[in-house]
Amino acid sequence: MQAFTQHTGIVAPMDRPNVDTDAIIPKQFLKSIKRSGFGPNAFDDWRYLDEGGPDIDNAGRRINPDFILNQPPFDKATILLARENFGCGSSREHAVWALDDFGFRVVIAPSFADIFYNNSFKNGLLPIVLDADVVDELFKRIAEKPGLEISIDLEAQTVSCEGEEIASFEIDAFRKHNMLNGLDDIALTLQHADEIKAYEEKRKQSAPWLF
Amino acid sequence: MSKAKTLYDKLWDDHVVRSEDDGTALLYIDRHLVHEVTSPQAFEGLRLAGRKPWRSSSIVAVPDHNVPTTDRSQGITDPVAKLQVETLDSNCKAFGLTEFTMSDVRQGIVHVIGPEQGATLPGMTVVCGDSHTSTHGAFGALAFGIGTSEVEHVLATQCLMQNKSKNMLVSVDGEVGVGVTAKDIVLAIIGKLGTAGGTGYAIEFGGDAIRALSIEGRMTVCNMAIEAGARAGMVAVDDTTIDYVKGRPYSPTGETLEKAVAYWSTLHSDDGAHFDEVIHINAADIKPQVTWGTSPEMVVDIESRVPNPDDESDRVKADGMRKALAYMGLEAGTPISEIAVDKVFIGSCTNSRIEDLRDAAKIAEGKKVADNIKLAMVVPGSGLVKKQAEEEGLDKIFIEAGFEWREPGCSMCLAMNADRLEAGERCASTSNRNFEGRQGQGGRTHLVSPAMAAAAAIKGHFADATELN
Numbered sequence: 001m002q003a004f005t006q007h008t009g010i011v012a013p014m015d016r017p018n019v020d021t022d023a024i025i026p027k028q029f030l031k032s033i034k035r036s037g038f039g040p041n042a043f044d045d046w047r048y049l050d051e052g053g054p055d056i057d058n059a060g061r062r063i064n065p066d067f068i069l070n071q072p073p074f075d076k077a078t079i080l081l082a083r084e085n086f087g088c089g090s091s092r093e094h095a096v097w098a099l100d101d102f103g104f105r106v107v108i109a110p111s112f113a114d115i116f117y118n119n120s121f122k123n124g125l126l127p128i129v130l131d132a133d134v135v136d137e138l139f140k141r142i143a144e145k146p147g148l149e150i151s152i153d154l155e156a157q158t159v160s161c162e163g164e165e166i167a168s169f170e171i172d173a174f175r176k177h178n179m180l181n182g183l184d185d186i187a188l189t190l191q192h193a194d195e196i197k198a199y200e201e202k203r204k205q206s207a208p209w210l211f
Numbered sequence: 212m213s214k215a216k217t218l219y220d221k222l223w224d225d226h227v228v229r230s231e232d233d234g235t236a237l238l239y240i241d242r243h244l245v246h247e248v249t250s251p252q253a254f255e256g257l258r259l260a261g262r263k264p265w266r267s268s269s270i271v272a273v274p275d276h277n278v279p280t281t282d283r284s285q286g287i288t289d290p291v292a293k294l295q296v297e298t299l300d301s302n303c304k305a306f307g308l309t310e311f312t313m314s315d316v317r318q319g320i321v322h323v324i325g326p327e328q329g330a331t332l333p334g335m336t337v338v339c340g341d342s343h344t345s346t347h348g349a350f351g352a353l354a355f356g357i358g359t360s361e362v363e364h365v366l367a368t369q370c371l372m373q374n375k376s377k378n379m380l381v382s383v384d385g386e387v388g389v390g391v392t393a394k395d396i397v398l399a400i401i402g403k404l405g406t407a408g409g410t411g412y413a414i415e416f417g418g419d420a421i422r423a424l425s426i427e428g429r430m431t432v433c434n435m436a437i438e439a440g441a442r443a444g445m446v447a448v449d450d451t452t453i454d455y456v457k458g459r460p461y462s463p464t465g466e467t468l469e470k471a472v473a474y475w476s477t478l479h480s481d482d483g484a485h486f487d488e489v490i491h492i493n494a495a496d497i498k499p500q501v502t503w504g505t506s507p508e509m510v511v512d513i514e515s516r517v518p519n520p521d522d523e524s525d526r527v528k529a530d531g532m533r534k535a536l537a538y539m540g541l542e543a544g545t546p547i548s549e550i551a552v553d554k555v556f557i558g559s560c561t562n563s564r565i566e567d568l569r570d571a572a573k574i575a576e577g578k579k580v581a582d583n584i585k586l587a588m589v590v591p592g593s594g595l596v597k598k599q600a601e602e603e604g605l606d607k608i609f610i611e612a613g614f615e616w617r618e619p620g621c622s623m624c625l626a627m628n629a630d631r632l633e634a635g636e637r638c639a640s641t642s643n644r645n646f647e648g649r650q651g652q653g654g655r656t657h658l659v660s661p662a663m664a665a666a667a668a669i670k671g672h673f674a675d676a677t678e679l680n
């Protein structure tokens with residue numbers, strides 16, 4: 001996993017609640033057996049006017065000029081700002097892969113769906129929960145100044161904008177540590193292989209039907 | 212005396228292998244269900260790291276999302292889908308995993324076949340790379356959906372790093388009216404809680420109305436816990452649970468069964484256990500439900516009208532309602548019963564079990580699908596459900612009424628195969644998500660119960676199934 005320490009970038013405002021994983025990456029792209037290459041089809045239904053598919057070349061497609069990520073400077077955004085319940089719906093990690101492949105490193109919202117939130121950490125995409133008021137304030141600032149950059153410091157757990165710290169955010173210590181160091185969860189868990197085996201032995205006695 | 216625990220506390224405590232200082236726990240996973248869409252990258256990761264599945268016997272795999280629901284003798288025509296299903300087949304072969312392949316009569320939607328085989332048992336931790344894994348909580352199991360990295364993590368270690376959720380009790384008190392189904396109950400719950408109301412919680416569904424449900428009905432309710440934002444939903448074990456589980460291929464027998472039953476009988480919340488949130492719903496108030504928007508919380512009953520965003524004081528919400536109405540092609544104030552539909556889909560892991568098909572058949576029997584309906588299809592949840600329905604003659608009832616009778620799979624629930632809506636088409640669907648484009652780009656989905664879907668097919672518009680019966 002790529003490590004995350006600090007990041008500064010342009011924020012794209014996506015002013016809607018309940019942005020679901022079907023919208024982030026529509027199902028026809030889930031047929032892929034790969035982990036990469038989803039970026040050009042992130043938000044496909046909103047981003048293009050015609051229908052896309054895994055075997056359709058995006059170069060020839062009709063772009064939706066009204067969609068925020070098609071408008072400069074937001075086509076270069078690396079931070080996504082949205083409303084409540086971002087990433088709800090399906091567990092597809094393809095949604096995180098698509099955002100990552102598009103170039104996003106951070107998503108900011110007042111709340112996230114649990115599975116999406118979890119999946120993000122596994123891929124070095126940082127989901128930041130900020131108060132709805134702060135999120136609202138950010139939307140306003142971007143409307144006044146499109147292309148505004150903000151900075152995220154994971155170590156300090158802060159968000160700053162134009163040299164001023166505007167918010168701090170919560171994150172569990174364990175996730176933060178893994179993200180800062182880009183650690184592989186599986187290797188970490190396998191350090192406890194003996195404990196897992198001991199647990200299994202105990203369970204085989206108390207609940208043999210499970211084995 | 213030890214502290215009173217909720218069902219979720221008990222399930223959690225029984226599976227903690229170790230805990231970190233910040234409360235993150237390494238949780239042991241008893242059953243891992245696998246399907247073709249979210250597993251290929253996990254198997255690839257496993258291989259790249261030179262790892263093997265920790266406990267192959269915990270895994271049951273099945274292709275369901277991509278499989279055709281029409282004649283299977285041709286195989287899968289879409290080459291991309293075909294490769295994905297073949298990748299699952301070859302991964303299962305290479306690692307020696309149990310798989311019900313496309314030609315096996317036991318094949319079906321992963322959340323239907325797990326319980327059907329007894330692969331889901333009370334007290335288990337059950338995971339699958341699919342958000343509707345919450346379905347299996349109906350057995351008093353801790354069941355939740357995971358992403359592909361976590362699928363790989365479970366394959367490699369039989370464990371997951373987890374943070375404990377908070378406890379919520381949703382109690383549906385009293386008795387529901389005649390013809391009101393589990394689907395109506397859960398849609399009414401989501402209407403009250405909202406799609407994010409359960410975020411961060413594990414929900415236990417309780418109360419007389421839940422106790423009175425069959426296991427199949429409880430699965431329908433738990434299936435949609437995720438639509439209220441909760442990763443896991445569950446129902447306490449009782450005789451209904453134990454009777455359902457006994458005698459299935461994967462269930463214990465003899466002395467082990469006795470031992471298991473003794474343990475299973477403890478799987479309920481203790482008196483006085485602490486819930487962080489308790490919600491009460493009066494069962495008698497629940498009428499047949501129909502969603503009108505693009506989120507499952509946008510739901511009203513059949514006697515209501517499409518709501519007006521101008522009546523909503525929250526700006527973000529009102530905005531969301533306007534977007535939804537525009538997408539759905541609906542005017543505020545329209546009576547729900549006047550909305551005409553183009554297609555009807557009876558199926559999905561929410562409502563494709565035998566009782567669902569019986570409910571729908573009861574409405575369809577001796578009647579005809581209305582002329583304005585372009586397609587009405589019934590897709591059984593598994594090959595075994597299909598077989599049983601045919602033994603009961605349900606297929607004939609549907610076919611005579613003008614429904615198509617298909618092969619099992621996810622089908623038009625998410626339209627990864629050929630079953631889909633065209634832009635602008637309106638569908639009465641027994642599935643669980645009405646998101647934009649879910650059943651086909653530009654398609655408009657209304658979530659309903661199987662009886663309500665059948666009633667919409669017969670009438671050509673939404674209608675109160677309890678009156679049609």
Ligand code: SF4
Nearest residue numbers: 343559560621624625
């Ligand atoms: S039936 Fe629908 S919701 Fe259920 S597993 Fe299949 S695609 Fe997912």
